[in-house]
Amino acid sequence: MQLNDCINIETKDCSLMQIPSEHLEAIKSFNTNAVAFNCFNFKTIPYTEESTSLLEYDYKNNSWWSSRYIGEANFKYNAQEYKLTIQPRFGELFLFRMFEEIFSIRLTHSTNKITKYNDIQFLIRKVISFIWVQLLANANKHGVPKKNVTRSYQGSKIKGKIDITKTIQSLTKRNLISSSYKEKAVDATISSIILRAYKILKTDYGLDSINLPDNAQDALNDLFAEMKDVNNVNNHQYRNIVYKDIYVSFKPLVDFSWDIIQRKNILNQEKSNKQNKGFSFFIDMAEVWELYLKSLLKRKLQPEGWKQVDVKHFVYNDKFYGRSIIPDIVLLKASQSVVLDAKYKRMYFFGKELDRTDFFQIHTYSGYYSINSNLIAAGLLYPITSKSDSIKLLSHHSKGLFGETASSTNFIVDGIDISFLNEDSISHDEKIVLMKEKETQFIDRLALTLKGTIN
Known part of the structure; x- marks a missing residue:
């Protein structure tokens, strides 16, 4: 079948899909077979709060919606080739800016080259x-x-300590002394994971087109010089890696490399499965949004004494209705706490726009932390799609939980204003500058609330 015979279905994340009726069964079949392991995870514990379906069906309105994932997949239904593309609804600039913040990298100089390609999977x-x-x-x-x-x-001669048993055995045959000694050698488990990921990135991810910084190239040269063979590493070996203090900076790289290897293993399995053949992995934008906010808050508030922690609390352990609660963002400072939930949803500040489930969920977290600590603030954080200044956004901060003045806990609905991203009159470089200004304004508003100085 020729390339132009392929039917393209394009949409953006969290958006209503316009699908001709003759292709509905193909979409239904794809969504049934597309499972969560096709999603590339940047977190140690994947984002699991909501449905993991790539597409969702609205029974009430008889319509299909894309969920929070972006990516691209080729699939076949009834001998017909299809390509489904889900683009980031807030644009590539916002996507790249979040990655920059999360991983302390700079992608802006390469953005113009990258955006010339329409293939989201390539991006x-x-x-x-x-x-x-x-x-x-x-x-x-x-x-x-x-x-x-x-x-x-x-x-x-003897190197190190003499091995008496082996020496006696050797002397009777070859008249040689057996000894053992210790020396420094590269960690085989860590090195194998890094080098295997490197080879995958070269063959599948276009790494060859990237100019490697000297530090990165030096590390690869050292690893290849000492590792003649790249070993297969199992999950048990990976989980039991111990990092010395001097090498702890390698842990994020090894974890990321391990995820790349696992994605490759899954894709290899899919190739042998005709039903899933052609699937590509997707990125969970809710996960990226959460990590982006956590990075911003950590970088800006840590100097003020706030420590960010990842937590999972179990409630009603001895009951059949026992549950775990996992807030997205928890900040601690002495006996004080702040609990926030990241919501990758549009926010125009309409009366019923704030989802009922989200509202009650954050208040559940608030109740738990109010019992166990001095809860200073709780709230929901969104990409703000309605043009708003800080005065307007601060008006959405309540000085008391449930609106009660007797409460010492602030409740906030806030986030980062990205309404300008769709304005064609603003240049690419100006948008990057504005993006960082909006981030700073968001942190400043939150800092005012934490200090109890909002009006």
Whole structure:
């Protein structure tokens, strides 16, 4: 079948899909077979709060909606080739800015080249390559991870400690002394994970087109020089990696590399499954949004004494209705706490726009932290799509939980104003500057609330 015979279905994340009736069964079949493992996770614990379906059917209105994932997949239904493309609804600039913040990288200089391609899968893979390269460069501060290993030696001289048993056995045959000694060698498990990910990125992610920073290239040279063979690493070995303090900067790189390897293994399995053949992985934008906010808050509020923690609390442990609660963002400072939930949803500040489930969920978290600490603030954080200044946004901060003045807990509905991203009159470079200004304004508003100085 020729390329022009392929039927293209394009949409944006979290959007109503316009699908001709003759292709509805194909979409239904695709969504049934597209499962969560096709999603590339940037978090150790994947975002699991809501449905993991790539597409969702609205029974009430008899319509299909894309969910929070972006990506591209080729699939076949009744011998017909299809390509489904889901683009980020807030644009590539916002997507790249979030990645920049999360991974402390700079993609803006390459953005113009990247956006010439319409293939969202190409864009995603290229971004992942940039992230991996930067993580490698950042990690290589004191050389590649090494550890002491014991070597055996046989000869007329002694290296290290003599091995009595082996020496006696050897002397009867070859008249050689057996000894053992310790030396520094690269950590085989860590090195194998990094090098295997590197090879995958070269073949599948376009890493060859990226100029490697000196730190990254030096690390690869050292690893290849000492690792003659790249070993297969199992999950048990990966989970039991111990990082010395001097090499702890390699952990984000190794975790990211491990996820790349697992994605490759899954895609290889899919190739043998005719039903799933052609699937590509997707990125969960709700996960990216959460990580982006956490990075901003950590960078800006940590100097003020606030510590960000990842938590999972169990309630009613001894009851059949026991549950776990996992707030997105928790900040602690002495006995004080702040609990926030990141919501990757449009926010225009209409009366019924704030989802009922989201509203009660954050108040559940608030109740828990009010009992166990001095809860200073709680709230929901959105990409704000209605043009708003800080005065207007501060008006959505309540000085008391449930609107009660007796409460010392502030409740906020806030986020980062990205309404300007769709304005054609603003240049690409101006939008980047504005993006950072809006981030600073958001942090400043939150800081005012934490200090109890809002009007």
